[in-house]
Amino acid sequence: MCDDLAQLKAREDIIFENSAVNDDQCSFRFKVKKENALEVVQIIEALQPDYFNTSIQSIQSSVEFYDKQLEISQKKLASIEETLADALKAYDDVNRLAVQKQDVESLATIINNKLGLIERMSQERINVQQQIDSYQQQKADQLDRLQYQFFNVNVYKDVLFDWQQIKDSWNQEVKSFVFNFNQIIQQLSVGLVTYLLRFVQAMIYLFLSLFLIKMVWMGIKRVWRGHSMQR
Numbered sequence: 001m002c003d004d005l006a007q008l009k010a011r012e013d014i015i016f017e018n019s020a021v022n023d024d025q026c027s028f029r030f031k032v033k034k035e036n037a038l039e040v041v042q043i044i045e046a047l048q049p050d051y052f053n054t055s056i057q058s059i060q061s062s063v064e065f066y067d068k069q070l071e072i073s074q075k076k077l078a079s080i081e082e083t084l085a086d087a088l089k090a091y092d093d094v095n096r097l098a099v100q101k102q103d104v105e106s107l108a109t110i111i112n113n114k115l116g117l118i119e120r121m122s123q124e125r126i127n128v129q130q131q132i133d134s135y136q137q138q139k140a141d142q143l144d145r146l147q148y149q150f151f152n153v154n155v156y157k158d159v160l161f162d163w164q165q166i167k168d169s170w171n172q173e174v175k176s177f178v179f180n181f182n183q184i185i186q187q188l189s190v191g192l193v194t195y196l197l198r199f200v201q202a203m204i205y206l207f208l209s210l211f212l213i214k215m216v217w218m219g220i221k222r223v224w225r226g227h228s229m230q231r
Contacts, residue, residue, distance in 0.1 A: 001047050001155045002026035014040065015148075025156035031148035044153065066139035070132060077128045084121040088114070 002021055005028055008014050013036045018029040032040045045052065091114045 004043075004047060005153055005155070008040070008043070025154070027152075027154045029150070029152050031144075031150045034147065034149055037149040040151065044151070049153075062142045063139060066135050066142065070135045070139070073128055073132045073135065077125065077132065080121060080125050080128060084118070084125070087117055087121070091117070 005026070006019070006021070008028075008030065009016050009019075013033045014030050015032075016028065016030040018027075020027050
């Protein structure tokens with residue numbers, strides 16, 4: 001069945017958008033010109049699929065939405081262009097006045113403000129243009145649905161005894177057993193040695209602590225006796 005469906009790629013009236021094939025299943029997504037869609041439906045039905053569903057989707061609301069967004073974005077772009085042109089003209093007028101008066105400080109401020117304005121407005125213009133391009137592409141995708149019908153076909157094996165799956169399950173279970181057995185051996189060997197070393201370390205610390213406590217206590221007693229004798 002996967003081979004029969006893959007042969008549809010050779011037809012010029014069918015455009016494949018996505019396909020995936022392996023040993024156990026295959027999936028295809030393609031679009032067919034409307035006048036040839038019924039023929040493709042008959043080809044698929046001849047393969048006797050277990051499930052074959054048809055759905056209809058209206059694109060009117062989507063197209064109207066993108067038209068509205070395009071109109072808003074285009075007006076915003078025109079406003080940005082107008083604002084940028086007016087601002088540059090105003091800065092040029094102020095720039096000429098500052099030059100005539102030889103006001104260096106004001107001239108430097110005007111130049112900095114002009115550069116900042118150009119950068120901000122240019123970035124805003126780029127962002128709005130990207131929105132317009134995106135809306136135009138999404139609208140084109142929706143209008144594309146008027147010319148084509150879209151097919152999603154999935155084929156997979158459905159067998160009662162999948163020996164490969166059973167084999168994989170046994171392999172996984174054996175690997176799990178070996179992993180758990182290895183952990184137990186490690187805990188009984190290396191883990192036990194590690195525990196004994198830590199136990200010896202703890203005992204050494206304990207004896208050192210008791211020795212230090214004893215030395216401190218003896219020092220305190222000597223100081224106390226010396227203080228009592230002085231009295």
